[in-house]
Amino acid sequence: xxxxxxxxTVKPSIFLLALFCFILSGCAANNREMxxxxxxxxxxxxxxxxxxxxxxxxxEQQSSAQLQLNLGYLQLVSxxxxxxxxxxxxxxxxxxxxxAVSISENLSSATVNETFRSYSGWPTDQVLVHGMxxxxxxxxxxLNGARVEILQAxxxxxxxxxxxxxxxxxxxxxxxxxxxxxxxxxxxxxxxxYRMALSIITARQESPPQPLxxxxxxxxxxxxxxxxxxxxxxxxxxxxxxxxxxKQFVFSFDGVVTQMMQAKSTLWWPIDDVYLSVAxxxxxRNNYVESKSYIHTQHSELATQTIENIEERARGDLQAxxxxxxxxxxxxxxxxxxxxxxxxxxxxxxxxxxxxLTIISEVADLRHWGMLPSSIQVATSYSxxxxxxxxxHYGQQTLDLSQSTISGKSHSVILxxxxxxxxxxxxx
Amino acid sequence: MRLLAIIxxxxxxxxxxxxxxxxxxxxxxxxxxxxWNDSDSRMTAQTMVADVLNRPWINRHVSxxxxxxxxxxxxxxxxxxxxxxxxTFISDIERELINSGRVDFVASAQQxxxxxxxxxxxxxxxxxxxxxxxxxxxxxxYMLSGQINTIIDANASTQVRYYQVDLTLISLADNRKxxxxxxxxxxxxxxxxxRY
Numbered sequence: 251x252x253x254x255x256x257x258x259t260v261k262p263s264i265f266l267l268a269l270f271c272f273i274l275s276g277c278a279a280n281n282r283e284m285x286x287x288x289x290x291x292x293x294x295x296x297x298x299x300x301x302x303x304x305x306x307x308x309x310e311q312q313s314s315a316q317l318q319l320n321l322g323y324l325q326l327v328s329x330x331x332x333x334x335x336x337x338x339x340x341x342x343x344x345x346x347x348x349x350a351v352s353i354s355e356n357l358s359s360a361t362v363n364e365t366f367r368s369y370s371g372w373p374t375d376q377v378l379v380h381g382m383x384x385x386x387x388x389x390x391x392x393l394n395g396a397r398v399e400i401l402q403a404x405x406x407x408x409x410x411x412x413x414x415x416x417x418x419x420x421x422x423x424x425x426x427x428x429x430x431x432x433x434x435x436x437x438x439x440x441x442x443x444y445r446m447a448l449s450i451i452t453a454r455q456e457s458p459p460q461p462l463x464x465x466x467x468x469x470x471x472x473x474x475x476x477x478x479x480x481x482x483x484x485x486x487x488x489x490x491x492x493x494x495x496x497k498q499f500v501f502s503f504d505g506v507v508t509q510m511m512q513a514k515s516t517l518w519w520p521i522d523d524v525y526l527s528v529a530x531x532x533x534x535r536n537n538y539v540e541s542k543s544y545i546h547t548q549h550s551e552l553a554t555q556t557i558e559n560i561e562e563r564a565r566g567d568l569q570a571x572x573x574x575x576x577x578x579x580x581x582x583x584x585x586x587x588x589x590x591x592x593x594x595x596x597x598x599x600x601x602x603x604x605x606x607l608t609i610i611s612e613v614a615d616l617r618h619w620g621m622l623p624s625s626i627q628v629a630t631s632y633s634x635x636x637x638x639x640x641x642x643h644y645g646q647q648t649l650d651l652s653q654s655t656i657s658g659k660s661h662s663v664i665l666x667x668x669x670x671x672x673x674x675x676x677x678x
Numbered sequence: 679m680r681l682l683a684i685i686x687x688x689x690x691x692x693x694x695x696x697x698x699x700x701x702x703x704x705x706x707x708x709x710x711x712x713x714w715n716d717s718d719s720r721m722t723a724q725t726m727v728a729d730v731l732n733r734p735w736i737n738r739h740v741s742x743x744x745x746x747x748x749x750x751x752x753x754x755x756x757x758x759x760x761x762x763x764x765x766t767f768i769s770d771i772e773r774e775l776i777n778s779g780r781v782d783f784v785a786s787a788q789q790x791x792x793x794x795x796x797x798x799x800x801x802x803x804x805x806x807x808x809x810x811x812x813x814x815x816x817x818x819x820y821m822l823s824g825q826i827n828t829i830i831d832a833n834a835s836t837q838v839r840y841y842q843v844d845l846t847l848i849s850l851a852d853n854r855k856x857x858x859x860x861x862x863x864x865x866x867x868x869x870x871x872x873r874y
Contacts, residue, residue: 348873349834349835349869350835350869350870350871350872350873351871351872351873352872352873352874353872353873353874354874394755394756395761397757398756398758398759398760398761401758401759401828401830402759405759405830405832408832409832409833409834412833412834
């Protein structure tokens with residue numbers, strides 16, 4: 251943290267201030283462009299067009315991870331798994347390299363604004379990047395690659411858990427880990443991951459989705475932990491599945507997460523006994539309405555159920571960081587106030603000009619992984635037919651499972667997204 | 679004023695870096711991130727092959743069969759936290775085994791497929807004198823396979839990365855495990871807490 255007293259004694263010249271304003275203008279503009287694309291995606295912009303628009307954005311170095319996260323996610327849902335992996339890996343490496351505290355970025359953000367910081371990802375981003383990469387590897391039929399990602403996600407979640415808060419603890423990633431282990435016949439590890447997913451959801455006082463409940467019941471029985479299986483059966487009012495050879499793990503990405511907005515606020519500056527205006531990031535009201543997909547089996551209709559509410563996670567991340575952001579904004583506003591006061595003493599015109607520049611330079615950092623879905627939903631079915639009938643955002647769709655039947659593979663991973671009518675399938 | 683001038687210099691100068699390429703010896707060990715790298719692959723292959731060649735199974739085979747054993751490298755599974763290209767590790771092991779001169783080595787299943795295709799092509803297109811007949815392949819006596827595992831213990835800026843490579847040599851005649859080798863690598867990786 252930058253020393254407050256040190257900031258207040260700084261006497262910057264207008265030239266320096268103007269130059270800083272010029273340099274910073276790039277980051278805010280980049281984020282505006284990405285936010286616009288995200289907002290258009292919410293209003294049915296085709297994902298291919300969104301990708302083209304994103305690819306045309308030239309970002310500053312400090313926002314490269316944010317762009318790569320957005321590109322990688324859209325490439326994943328549009329079926330370009332190879333490029334999704336490349337971009338998400340790039341974002342992951344950049345975010346990792348930015349874990350150390352930067353002296354220059356701290357000084358810049360304490361004197362000008364927060365957009366000078368390199369985007370190192372929110373806790374949700376730092377974990378979810380592994381989840382999205384694991385999905386890309388799975389759909390690319392690379393189970394080992396997916397396994398590597400969920401192991402890395404585990405390390406990252408354990409690191410984040412050291413601070414004893416729940417930021418970055420994602421039930422979706424734990425559940426996905428369970429699925430990957432199950433596909434790899436590692437039932438012990440799968441059960442541990444499912445238990446962890448349940449523990450995260452229970453800590454949030456949410457209800458676990460039915461596929462997670464069923465997996466816990468079935469796997470505990472499979473391993474021979476019959477008492478635990480019975481306990482889950484009583485708790486969830488479900489019974490053990492009949493023996494099955496075909497299982498379809500369905501994941502559905504619904505919506506586009508709400509974009510952050512800038513809110514002007516006034517804070518008390520005790521050194522000069524004045525209220526100072528600051529720009530802070532803020533999420534508007536959550537108007538997301540969940541849209542489910544359905545799987546029609548021989549006997550029933552299964553709805554996808556939410557395992558991760560990204561709207562809530564994004565707001566949680568921001569809320570956890572707000573005290574730090576607010577303290578920095580106040581220190582910065584105080585430094586700017588001092589600068590203007592000093593210049594005013596020398597020359598009123600210069601002081602007025604400096605005042606305008608300090609107001610212009612005060613912008614909130616609104617960067618986040620803005621293309622993420624509002625919610626991640628899951629379902630499982632046990633169909634032995636060659637086709638699977640689904641009702642999605644795009645109406646009735648029939649998925650051909652015959653390839654997996656022909657090749658003798660029995661389990662499938664299916665990805666649906668409200669951004670595209672494509673259904674992605676991989677068989678194991 | 680002075681402080682802001684320093685910040686400005688820092689921001690401006692940060693864009694002035696140029697790409698620099700330096701050729702170095704391929705056997706030189708350079709650790710950048712602490713992840714599994716070419717040096718780990720090479721050194722592990724050397725150590726484990728030296729071990730496998732100095733165990734009694736090889737002399738026993740020679741005395742029983744009167745010829746050096748024929749070995750094939752099977753799969754080496756990556757069960758680590760990293761996307762390791764196990765093909766380079768397999769190549770390192772193959773090279774060490776072949777260069778030892780103590781074992782014969784046969785091509786992998788994929789390479790054999792290609793060679794058989796080529797032989798079929800020779801049947802149709804090559805002169806009789808230069809043609810290689812089918813059914814003359816050397817069958818392997820032993821298969822070497824294994825896995826690489828990791829355990830990672832990490833906090834905010836420090837990581838202990840523990841790699842364990844387990845290789846097993848199995849007799850194709852009777853599934854006997856004639857050699858089990860293990861190599862461990864432990865690295866302490868300390869990431870910078872402060873950056874410029």
